[in-house]
């Protein structure tokens with residue numbers, strides 16, 4: 001077995017705050033409380049040491065789709081995001097027919113059992129045709145609890161989240177069903193009013209799927225879902241910080257209003273993340289990626305992002321000027337808590353997996369460790 005490691009000299013971001021010159025001890029695959037005798041010390045002076053990122057909304061990367069790729073392709077997508085610091089990822093599907101989605105859930109649940117992914121997020125088909133974004137309209141359906149149940153059963157305990165338009169017929173009952181089964185009910189791709197959104201939160205919804213995107217704008221007499229989601233302490237808001245999905249002012253407004261404990265930065269990435277421009281398929285729809293921006297060929301809707309969480313981190317602290325501790329929480333602890341895996345990942349604390357990210361002084365990614373193994377070796381000599 002490899003000797004244990006002590007990372008010394010970095011600015012370490014812990015749940016309690018930033019520690020200058022802090023020490024983090026790795027023993028095998030875990031973070032340890034104290035150093036055993038045979039120890040290699042790694043000098044991380046001039047660097048940041050933060051927990052591995054947790055992405056709860058991600059459709060693929062590295063040229064591979066979590067909705068349609070083979071097992072090898074899905075793993076390639078997972079690996080691509082690991083190279084960018086995401087050590088825990090939930091695989092998100094896009095709208096498909098019910099049979100296809102159930103089959104997909106079977107394949108992805110095996111990968112979740114093996115620990116390759118942290119679970120499955122079904123985005124659609126229970127979403128609003130008015131706010132469909134890059135989902136096929138003809139495959140959309142109302143959220144019938146019996147059908148929702150079929151999907152989560154097909155995921156064999158590995159369904160983590162379902163995004164739905166809760167104002168549709170059956171929406172509130174579906175939220176209750178999800179909450180009863182320990183699956184996150186996420187409000188999104190929705191045309192709900194302020195009051196309808198409050199009703200869904202009261203029924204047990206806990207996440208806002210990419211707040212601002214695919215929902216009515218904040219109006220002065222019709223505040224809509226955005227106000228209801230931002231003001232309610234029971235809701236965590238997902239934000240896509242790629243500079244395309246949200247104006248920096250909107251992002252900052254949401255971050256400051258919800259507070260750092262109620263934000264989860266997500267990628268909503270599609271195949272082109274970590275891969276390049278070109279033509280891709282998102283479910284059955286064709287997407288053109290140009291200059292890193294993914295749009296439907298037909299209609300031009302934004303179709304997911306090409307974001308990776310290391311870029312989301314760097315933008316948040318350098319462009320948006322958000323506090324580092326808050327950004328770290330939004331990238332690790334908050335999503336880990338929601339997914340029910342905070343006992344294993346999401347912070348640099350003894351007993352947890354040795355999942356960590358090394359950043360340089362400008363917040364550029366230098367190293368990624370997952371379960372004690374380097375995915376990206378910072379080569380610090």
Ligand SMILES: [Zn+2]
Pocket residue numbers: 057058059092123268304
């Ligand atoms: Zn998505």
